[in-house]
Amino acid sequence: MNLKGLLSSITIADKILLSLLILLSFSGILFIKEVLPKGCEVQIEVNGRLVYVLPIEDNRIVSVKGPEGRTVIEIKDNRLRVTESPCHNKLCIKQGWIESGAIVCLPNRVLITIGNREYSNIVDAITG
Amino acid sequence: MLLQDKYRIALLSAYAVALHAFESLLPTPIPWLRLGLANIITLVTLLLYGIRAAMVVTLIRVILASLFIGTFLGPAFILSLGGGVTSTLAMGLVLSVTPRLFSTIGLSLIGALFHNIAQLVLAYILFIQRIEAILLISPFIILIGALTGTVNGVISDLLIKNLKKTN
Numbered sequence: 001m002n003l004k005g006l007l008s009s010i011t012i013a014d015k016i017l018l019s020l021l022i023l024l025s026f027s028g029i030l031f032i033k034e035v036l037p038k039g040c041e042v043q044i045e046v047n048g049r050l051v052y053v054l055p056i057e058d059n060r061i062v063s064v065k066g067p068e069g070r071t072v073i074e075i076k077d078n079r080l081r082v083t084e085s086p087c088h089n090k091l092c093i094k095q096g097w098i099e100s101g102a103i104v105c106l107p108n109r110v111l112i113t114i115g116n117r118e119y120s121n122i123v124d125a126i127t128g
Numbered sequence: 129m130l131l132q133d134k135y136r137i138a139l140l141s142a143y144a145v146a147l148h149a150f151e152s153l154l155p156t157p158i159p160w161l162r163l164g165l166a167n168i169i170t171l172v173t174l175l176l177y178g179i180r181a182a183m184v185v186t187l188i189r190v191i192l193a194s195l196f197i198g199t200f201l202g203p204a205f206i207l208s209l210g211g212g213v214t215s216t217l218a219m220g221l222v223l224s225v226t227p228r229l230f231s232t233i234g235l236s237l238i239g240a241l242f243h244n245i246a247q248l249v250l251a252y253i254l255f256i257q258r259i260e261a262i263l264l265i266s267p268f269i270i271l272i273g274a275l276t277g278t279v280n281g282v283i284s285d286l287l288i289k290n291l292k293k294t295n
Binding site: 005006009010011013014017018021022024025026027028029032 | 228229230231232233234237238241263264266267268270271273274278282285286289
C-alpha cells in the first residue's frame with residue numbers, strides 16, 4: 001500500500017470536481033424544496049366522502065356538516081385549524097394550526113388532510 | 129489485441145460479474161444505494177486496455193450478472209445497463225480528450241456521476257415520470273455517488289499500480 005504515491009497522483013481537477021459535486025449535492029439538499037412547486041391542497045372528507053378540495057393558499061373559512069353537527073375549518077397563511085366542532089372531547093380543535101398532515105375528528109366523521117391528490121395514486125412497487 | 133490481453137479481459141469480466149452479483153447480496157439501508165464496486169473493474173480495464181475493452185467488460189458484466197441475480201430484462205437490468213454504458217462512455221471520453229487532467233479518482237467520480245445521471249433520467253422516462261420526486265432524490269444520489277466514487281477511485285488506483293508493478 002502506497003498512500004503517499006496515491007495522494008501525489010490526485011490532480012487539482014480531481015479536487016475541484018469532488019468539491020463541486022459535494023457543494024452541488026448539499027445545496028441541492030438544502031434548496032430543492034424551495035424551488036419545487038408546493039401544489040398542496042386541503043381535502044375535507046365527511047363520512048368517507050370527499051366534500052371539499054381547496055388550495056391551501058386560499059384564506060377562507062369552510063363549514064361542513066357531519067353526523068353530529070357543524071365543523072368549521074379555517075384556512076389561513078398556508079395552514080389550517082378547526083375552530084368549531086360539535087364533538088365531545090374537542091381533540092380536533094386542540095390540535096391547533098397544522099401546515100401538513102391531517103386533522104381527524106372521529107365523532108363527527110370529519111377528515112381534513114393537506115397533501116397532493118396525485119401522490120395518493122403513486123405506485124407502491126414495481127416487480128421485475 | 130494480444131491473446132494474453134483477451135484472457136485478461138475475460139478474467140476482468142469474471143471479476144466484474146462476481147462483484148456485481150456480490151453487491152446485490154449486500155443489504156443496504158436504502159434500496160437504491162449501491163457501492164458500484166463493479167466500476168472498479170471497468171475503470172481498471174479502461175486505463176489498462178482502452179475504451180473498447182472496458183465497454184465489452186461492462187456489457188458482459190451487466191448481462192451475466194443480471195442473469196445470475198434474476199433481473200434480466202427487468203427494470204433493474206435496464207437501469208444497470210443504461211448506467212453502466214453511460215459511465216463507461218463518459219470515462220472513456222474524458223480520458224481520450226484530456227488524458228492528464230484527472231487521475232484515477234477523478235475518472236471514478238465522473239463514472240459515478242454519469243452512472244447516476246443516466247439512471248435518474250431512465251427512471252424518470254420509464255418508471256417514475258414525476259420530476260419533483262427525481263429532483264428531490266438527485267442531490268442525495270449525487271452525494272453518495274461522490275463518496276463511493278472516491279473510494280472506488282482509490283481502490284482502482286492501488287489496483288492499477290500493483291498490476292503494473294507485477295508485469
